[in-house]
Amino acid sequence: MAELLRQAWAVARKDLLLEFRTRTAIVSAVVFTALVLTVFNFGRDPTAVSALDLAPTILWVTFTFAAMLALNRAFQLELENQALEGLLVSPLSRTSLYWGKLLANLAFVAVVESVGLPLFVLFFNVPVGRVLLPLVAVIALATVGFVAVGTLFSALVIRTRFAELLLVVLLLPFLVRPLIGAVQVTARLFGDRPLSEAVGYLKLLAAYDIVFVSLASFLFRFTVDE
Amino acid sequence: MSLLHRGRWITLLGLALLAGVYVRALAFTPVERLQGPAQKIYYLHVPAAIWAETAMVLVGLGSIFYLFLKDRRLDRFAAASAEVGTVFAAIVLTTGPIWGKPIWGTWWTWDARLTSTLLLFFLYIGYLLLRGAVRDPALGARYAAVLGICGMCLVPFIHLSVYLFRTLHPQPIILKPSAPSLPGSMLATWLFSLGVFTLLYVGFVTQRYALSLLWEERNGA
Numbered sequence: 001m002a003e004l005l006r007q008a009w010a011v012a013r014k015d016l017l018l019e020f021r022t023r024t025a026i027v028s029a030v031v032f033t034a035l036v037l038t039v040f041n042f043g044r045d046p047t048a049v050s051a052l053d054l055a056p057t058i059l060w061v062t063f064t065f066a067a068m069l070a071l072n073r074a075f076q077l078e079l080e081n082q083a084l085e086g087l088l089v090s091p092l093s094r095t096s097l098y099w100g101k102l103l104a105n106l107a108f109v110a111v112v113e114s115v116g117l118p119l120f121v122l123f124f125n126v127p128v129g130r131v132l133l134p135l136v137a138v139i140a141l142a143t144v145g146f147v148a149v150g151t152l153f154s155a156l157v158i159r160t161r162f163a164e165l166l167l168v169v170l171l172l173p174f175l176v177r178p179l180i181g182a183v184q185v186t187a188r189l190f191g192d193r194p195l196s197e198a199v200g201y202l203k204l205l206a207a208y209d210i211v212f213v214s215l216a217s218f219l220f221r222f223t224v225d226e
Numbered sequence: 227m228s229l230l231h232r233g234r235w236i237t238l239l240g241l242a243l244l245a246g247v248y249v250r251a252l253a254f255t256p257v258e259r260l261q262g263p264a265q266k267i268y269y270l271h272v273p274a275a276i277w278a279e280t281a282m283v284l285v286g287l288g289s290i291f292y293l294f295l296k297d298r299r300l301d302r303f304a305a306a307s308a309e310v311g312t313v314f315a316a317i318v319l320t321t322g323p324i325w326g327k328p329i330w331g332t333w334w335t336w337d338a339r340l341t342s343t344l345l346l347f348f349l350y351i352g353y354l355l356l357r358g359a360v361r362d363p364a365l366g367a368r369y370a371a372v373l374g375i376c377g378m379c380l381v382p383f384i385h386l387s388v389y390l391f392r393t394l395h396p397q398p399i400i401l402k403p404s405a406p407s408l409p410g411s412m413l414a415t416w417l418f419s420l421g422v423f424t425l426l427y428v429g430f431v432t433q434r435y436a437l438s439l440l441w442e443e444r445n446g447a
Contacts, residue, residue: 149376156369160359170352170373173345177383208383215379219372222293 004096011092011100016107018077025073026111029066033116036062037123051124056186059120060142060179066112067143068168068175071150073108074101075158084158084224094221098151102213105147113139131189138189141205142182145212149174152216155223174212181205229439233432240426247419255415267325269415273423274317278346279381281311281427285353286378289371298442301367304374305357306434310427312350318343339395342384349377363442 019026040058044051051058078084087097117139121128128135153170157163181201188198227235251269258265288304291297322340323333334340353373360366399408408416 152372152376156356156372157359159365160356160369162359166352166355166359169348169355173348173352174376174380176341176345177380204383204386211379211383212376215376219375222368222372 007096008099012103015104098220230436237429289374
């Protein structure tokens with residue numbers, strides 16, 4: 001287990017270092033998030049629909065799109081100069097390669113979300129101060145589910161035609177289930193409802209994370225081996 | 227008799243019996259008191275829904291065994307089952323609104339069950355798209371298997387929604403822990419129809435399987 005985490009960390013560190021040195025993808029993803037939030041502002045009639053009613057939708061649609069955009073990057077990066085072959089011949093276990101990619105993607109999406117959340121609060125004037133901690137917990141739970149499936153699928157589509165488009169088509173049916181849970185919990189948090197109302201959804205989110213993280217860790221080896 | 231012909235005969239038998247299901251449903255089964263004749267679509271809708279979901283589970287099971295045994299027959303079966311499942315999901319999504327309009331007053335509502343069937347349909351479409359997007363057949367089979375297994379694991383999550391959320395959709399009246407709550411003649415018609423749909427599934431899958439076999443022979447794969 002310690003060895004697995006050490007190898008995973010090496011892969012994640014490599015990805016994040018690469019990202020930190022170029023910064024193209026992360027800056028694009030952050031700007032994209034800001035733009036989606038801006039577009040949402042014009043997509044509603046402020047005199048008819050209050051921002052608070054639409055807030056969970058805005059938050060989650062933005063985060064879902066941002067996460068999908070980020071996931072395309074994970075393995076696309078490795079196609080240049082056959083970097084993936086290099087990773088595969090190195091003494092890495094396939095599971096730790098997956099975990100490394102998962103960690104790097106989680107860090108990437110977390111950065112995008114940590115910029116997106118304050119912008120969302122600023123743009124739509126949503127009072128999140130009281131519920132910040134549970135809100136961050138829900139975002140983390142849903143993001144783990146999104147990224148676990150997304151990392152696996154991004155490895156699945158790299159060798160196909162129209163990889164970016166295909167990833168979105170494959171991924172969205174899998175994201176709807178955690179998305180429903182996340183939106184419901186967020187709506188209850190913003191509406192000052194007791195947390196007990198949201199427990200069912202939280203359990204569903206946690207179950208989804210556990211099932212798909214383990215499943216993807218296991219299935220990943222079949223997507224990269226020749 | 228070749229596999230293709232056998233599949234064709236099973237399908238033809240299934241289609242003939244499907245006509246029989248409707249003769250029985252319309253002429254020899256009582257009309258439901260509240261829903262009237264609209265309820266007759268139930269004999270088509272529910273068996274199709276059961277097979278649409280079962281087909282996805284079979285795709286997943288075929289995929290698991292394919293990844294371990296590397297037997298091409300399992301991959302052909304998974305591909306065939308996915309295509310037939312897509313058709314059955316399409317039947318569910320067409321018959322549902324036809325019933326919904328007179329009974330609910332709307333063609334579509336974002337009810338948990340409708341949403342989950344729609345997701346299942348999209349899942350099938352994604353699976354078929356992925357199969358078509360990979361040039362190398364062996365690689366395509368492996369990728370499809372990975373997606374098929376994930377799809378199978380998603381089914382419980384989307385099926386759970388039926389019991390977790392309060393929905394507008396009628397609750398299960400046959401496949402539930404307690405005894406079926408409908409008259410015997412309706413149950414008999416329904417079971418007859420479920421049998422016919424099983425036959426249709428087998429017939430379609432056999433034909434599709436035989437076609438991929440022919441395709442592989444022709445392309446020397």
